[in-house]
Amino acid sequence: MASLIVTSVILSLSLALVLVPFVRFTARKIGMVDRPDAERKLHQKPVALGGGIAVFVAATASFALTVIIDRWNGTATLGYMQPQWHILYFAAACMLAVGLIDDVFSLRGRQKLLMQCLIIAVIVGSGTIIDSIGLLGFEIELGVFAFPITVLWLLIAVNALNLIDGADGMATTAAIIICVGLGVLSLAGGAALNAVVAFGLAGALLGFLCFNRPPATIYLGDAGSMTIGLLIGVFAIWSSVKESTVLASAPVAILAIPLFDSSAAIVRRWLTGRSLYATDRGHLHHLLQEKFGPYGMLLVVAVLCSSTTILAVLSVTFDLPWLAAAGVAVVLGVLVYTRSFGHAEYRLVLGRGMNFAKSFATRSHSADNAKLHTRIPIQGSGNWDAVWDQLVEFAENHELAKIRIDLNIAWLQEGYHATWKSVRQPEKAFKLVVKLPLFTRRQSDGEQASIGILEIVAPAIDNTVYERIADVSNKLVELVPQIDAIIVDLEANQSAKRKAVAAQQDGLSPVDKTAPTDSIPVSHS
Structure with a gap:
């Protein structure tokens, strides 16, 4: 089994290293690039899109080749592919196509959401259903809510990866660690095929990271982030140790960081009266990059994702369901307490709650004067x-x-x-x-x-x-x-800060040299 996993990783990594430069060249040639603007996309020059195509093709090809090698050796360790695998890859290809259309033509939020729902409905209709949710050792049966909860979960997974894909290497780094974690959980549950695919996807992403690290020369694009999010969301359901219809706490814990970022974005937009489709620069990667710089941001994200992943795996290994939840609570608590991320959303929720309590406690005769x-x-x-x-x-x-x-x-x-x-x-x-x-x-x-x-x-x-x-x-x-x-x-402060960072990267003080701002890797959404 270990040899098949290694084979899958090596194949996907090698294919990605070959395919990404080709996709990058083609994207630039046909004008499929992410162009900077004055408000939100602050990278200094157009960057190629379509990285998701290379990742998906590399991961899919390595999966197919690994299965062929397994059959050729006569071991059949991976068993036989169930129809759900064919449906998953068909749905993933459709999601990739929707993402490509969005990358090229910029779909409206509701249009993209509708297409996501239709694609996810195909997966859920084929039998990938969350019948129950595992929480701290207890299982909550969903009954008639199983279908909508499964659709909601996959929508969250798709858009969580899409939302964190806003800084060089951010989504790629998080997805690599998440895939490795889900692969380990699949091994623990005896799902060999799941493990090979998850590790293969991690290998393809690792190859892509070589070109997506700061300063990135190619982005995943919506095509990549949404497709990877879909695959990860399905793997989280299938990787349950008990059965593939239970959404356990361990897989959810592995996805804790992107889920926290997307949840915070929804809370922030809802409580400030903005549209849920509104864009801002208040995501986890924006705040971490502002605080630690582009490489520091990637390091912090890697540590955060690794922490929740390791604790999730340990919770399964030692049969301690509470460990995954406790680990997530501690990691997220540290982010909020240090004001690295989530503190503003915490204050928004607290402020809304306090206003509600004060309004509720105000007597009728004094309501006109109370503010x-x-x-x-x-x-x-x-x-x-x-x-x-x-x-x-x-x-x-x-x-x-x-x-x-x-x-x-x-x-x-x-x-x-x-x-x-x-x-x-x-x-x-x-x-x-x-x-x-x-x-x-x-x-x-x-x-x-x-x-x-x-x-x-x-x-x-x-x-x-x-x-x-x-x-x-x-x-x-x-x-x-x-x-x-x-x-x-x-x-003026922003300009001075960028010049100082650029000068430090060149090994000079700001007094010695004024470095061009286009040497600074910045987030692209």
């Missing part, structure tokens, strides 16, 4: 409190029912969210809700850029409400110079 107020710097160092304090004072003086600001300045990695409102809000028929976009002028290109939104709610009991709206507009005009000044300071 709820939260302000949360999500990321960055801009002095947004100074702007917000003036808006709150304005709201109090003009008897507004609510004022909310949400800033999402992706190109500066700045985020700020604050809400001030009365406990008792006006009835729906007697309130005016206005959402005003906020803008600034980028110093880098002189273009106007959206930085967030200001929402106001005013009692609409007479025509004086129109005067309040006009007053709000005038107040925003008054605040524009202050907002622009904050942006200028932030852009």
Whole structure:
């Protein structure tokens, strides 16, 4: 068995090392590249897409060759392929095609989600169903919820890998460790074929990492990240030690880091009022790269994923189901406690809970005068409190029912969210809700850029409400110079930081040499 795993890894690694340069050359030739922009994609030059094609072909070919070698030797160690394998690879090929279309034509979020659901429905309809969930040694039967829960799990897996694919080598590093962990669990459960495929996928990703490490020359693209996420999600179900219809805690623990990142993104967008499809630079890789640099970020991610994976494997080895959950809790707790990631989301949840409790405890006769107020710097160092304090004072003086600001300045990695409102809000028929976009002028290109939104709610009991709206507009005009000044300071700090990092990479101090910023590997989404 060990020889087959080694064979699978060597074959997939070798094929990836050959295929990736070819795919990269072809992608550049036909213009299938990820182009930088001024707001979110901050890499300095176009980078080839399509890395997922090379990874998928290398992993699939190595799987087929390993099975042929096993049959040729007459051992049949891997057994015979069940129909579910054919369906899985068909679905994976379809997911790859959807990802390629998205990479080239940029599908809308809902269009991509619909295609993902259809592909996943094919897999679930073929018999890959989570009948029960293993939690701390107990099994929870899902009954009629088995189908939707399985679809939801695979959707989460697909998009979790897709969301963390935003920095050079990030998704690739995490996926390698996850595949190795799932391969070990498959071996422990006697699923030889699963193990060979999982290790083979890890080998293909390892070969791809040689070209995807900072500074990357090719990206997985949505085609790669979604396909790998689908395969990993299915392997997590199939790798259960007990039976392939149980989603155990160990496989989930192995995927803890990407799952935490995607969960935090959903919480962050939901509690700030943004669309779930909105993009920002508040993901795990963005914050870790800002704190530790591109290579430091990869090291931290590798340590985090390895920690949860090792503890998950140990929990199965020693039959201690609680160990996987406890390990995940500790790892995620360290991230939040050190404010490396998740602290802003924790504060958003805490703030929402405290406001709910205060509102619930407020007596009816004092509800008109009671106010709820939260302000949360999500990321960055801009002095947004100074702007917000003036808006709150304005709201109090003009008897507004609510004022909310949400800033999402992706190109500066700045985020700020604050809400001030009365406990008792006006009835729906007697309130005016206005959402005003906020803008600034980028110093880098002189273009106007959206930085967030200001929402106001005013009692609409007479025509004086129109005067309040006009007053709000005038107040925003008054605040524009202050907002622009904050942006200028932030852009200056960012420029100085990049030059310092570039100079350090060249072995010189910032005083000795001003290095070009295009030498700095940066995240691409």
